[in-house]
Amino acid sequence: MNFIYSLEKAFNESADAVNAEAMSKYMKNNFPFFGIKTNERRFIFKKICLENQKETAENSREIALSLYSKKERELHYCALEILIKNLKKKYLKEDIKFIEKLIITHSWWDSVDVIAKFILGEYLLEFPLERGNVISRFSNSDNMWLNRSAILFQLSYKGKTDFDLLKTLCEKHGTSNEFFIQKSIGWALREYSKVNPIAVKNFVSISDLKNLSKREALKNL
Template sequence: MTGFLNRLQSVFQENASAQNAGAMQKYMKDNFPFLGIKTDLRRALLKQVWQEHKHEVSQHPRELAKQLYALTQREYHYCAIEILIKELKKKYRKEDVVLIEFLIVTHSWWDSVDVLAKYILGDYLKQYPDETHVVIQRFSASENMWLNRSAILFQLGYKKTTDMHILFSECLKHKHSKEFFIQKAIGWALREYGKTNPEAVRNFVNEAGLKPLSKREALKNL
């Protein structure tokens, strides 16, 4: 099971750009090294290699995601996430929550965690709704800020199926956090739900005593 990974690394190395890499690393606060492959090209190259090794990817998405996450450059982490979003949709296993947690707490930054929260954790819990309270309670109680953020954001794509009580409970639980990424997440999650239920969000924000950043973000479009 090395054909896909070897081919992807080869193609990515051929298209690496030191100039782009410097700018991309700076944008991400120098948290990760980059190959310097911009998003559109990276996705095109991934699609090409994915097609060449379609069977391998479809049979081993979880293993490949872990192998990609073991690599240093950030582009490989993006590829891992994109593979899982497509290959695991409506085909999650209950134990995949372990993999999801691993991805959230590994190489953590907003660019990966936000996609994982919305498209992977969110889809996983749609498939296993009975797991929602247990998983979200555990993530929310964690000392890992990125798990907390994921617990706030996982319903971003839920719209009318949003569990308002979970959303508001998570916002209240973390409203005193001094972490920028938590304050921002609260505002973002509320703003998104406000597109579906503006009155409920407005009433909640007026009564919740949120931090100024959270309140401002929540009410931005209301």
């Protein structure tokens, strides 16, 4: 695909070994980087998207999967940005398999959180009848990143948040020793506290959550 070839070429030309080492270290050396900082990466990405608009619009899923199969983390970020831009209100019911694959592939907080909020969350707004089955399956999974995604998928819902569901998920995983689960619980509750602070305060006061989750939940209250 011309888009992927052009993107990789541009990223290779802009690569910075010093930045790459620092960025990889920040991500616990889980991924190699070209070493392109966010603003520059997005500038290059936007330019090449405009030059290949038809290709990216018509082949979003295929391009995203191809980019996600590569090793450099910046390409994974671009894959997610393509999906967010091109699939909103155009998801297919069967896309949940695709979304799950993204969550469990090259999993780390920086990708999983974007997928949970902007892709899984949007998908479940478009297919609300799928929510029960999907969230039940994700929250019961042995994969911690699917658990985290189930907790975080309502981050952008604001007043549309199903607080009863959120409380159930928080209680279900509330005693987890996983740092990323404790943080996700606190984050999800903190975000909902912008809509209903009293409800969050009351829930935290009677819940058996870990201290980290409680601190994160009440940080802005």
